[in-house]
Amino acid sequence: MAIQVTPTALPEVKIIEPKVFGDARGFFFESFNAREFAELVDMRAVFVQDNHSHSEKGVLRGLHYQIQRAQGKLVRVVQGEVFDVAVDIRKSSPNFGNWVGVHLSAQNKRQLWVPAGFAHGFVTLSESAEFLYKTTDYWFPEFERSIVWNDPRIGIEWPYDGEPLVAAKDAAGKHLAEAEVFA
Numbered sequence: 001m002a003i004q005v006t007p008t009a010l011p012e013v014k015i016i017e018p019k020v021f022g023d024a025r026g027f028f029f030e031s032f033n034a035r036e037f038a039e040l041v042d043m044r045a046v047f048v049q050d051n052h053s054h055s056e057k058g059v060l061r062g063l064h065y066q067i068q069r070a071q072g073k074l075v076r077v078v079q080g081e082v083f084d085v086a087v088d089i090r091k092s093s094p095n096f097g098n099w100v101g102v103h104l105s106a107q108n109k110r111q112l113w114v115p116a117g118f119a120h121g122f123v124t125l126s127e128s129a130e131f132l133y134k135t136t137d138y139w140f141p142e143f144e145r146s147i148v149w150n151d152p153r154i155g156i157e158w159p160y161d162g163e164p165l166v167a168a169k170d171a172a173g174k175h176l177a178e179a180e181v182f183a
């Protein structure tokens with residue numbers, strides 16, 4: 001197997017570390033392999049969309065989810081570094097409202113698997129970051145929801161001092177207590 005998979009404190013959220021082959025020319029690694037992903041991470045996931053965003057330092061995107069047509073997301077960074085966060089928003093889960101955060105960078109080449117049922121967001125720690133992710137469903141703006149990044153009920157410890165730059169829709173995000181969540 002060319003990937004190593006480690007569960008986080010939220011066991012459905014997984015860190016994926018690819019085997020990187022370095023030589024005099026640079027490096028090579030498989031950034032996605034459907035067979036290994038199915039065997040080691042999630043056999044039901046089928047990816048239908050790839051996204052790419054660029055963010056400057058201090059930009060915080062999230063916490064996002066789609067209330068219907070929920071998306072699983074396989075996320076990574078190809079330039080710079082972010083702190084990537086998943087929050088369990090499944091009401092029936094023993095981990096409801098709990099979060100995990102992982103540093104993802106171009107250097108560590110880690111990926112995070114954020115399944116359906118979790119809200120997702122990240123803050124950019126480097127001067128800028130290029131963020132790539134695959135999703136298991138398409139974008140449905142009518143089902144998009146945002147939970148505010150600094151909800152004290154969730155208590156995410158963002159490793160960023162200062163006021164992050166957030167979109168207006170995210171600044172107006174709901175608190176978990178008022179948000180539509182999964183069953």
Ligand SMILES: Cc1cn([C@H]2C[C@H](O)[C@@H](COP(=O)(O)OP(=O)(O)O[C@H]3O[C@@H](C)C(=O)[C@@H](O)[C@H]3O)O2)c(=O)[nH]c1=O
Pocket residue numbers: 051053061062063064065073120121122138139167
């Ligand atoms: C998410 C998305 C946005 N867009 C458009 C809508 C808008 O005009 C522009 C920017 O969209 P947003 O402000 O929603 O982009 P952004 O804040 O980067 O949204 C993303 O945040 C991270 C944390 C996630 O988890 C993603 O699922 C997604 O919600 O791109 C698409 O065309 N397709 C898409 O799949």
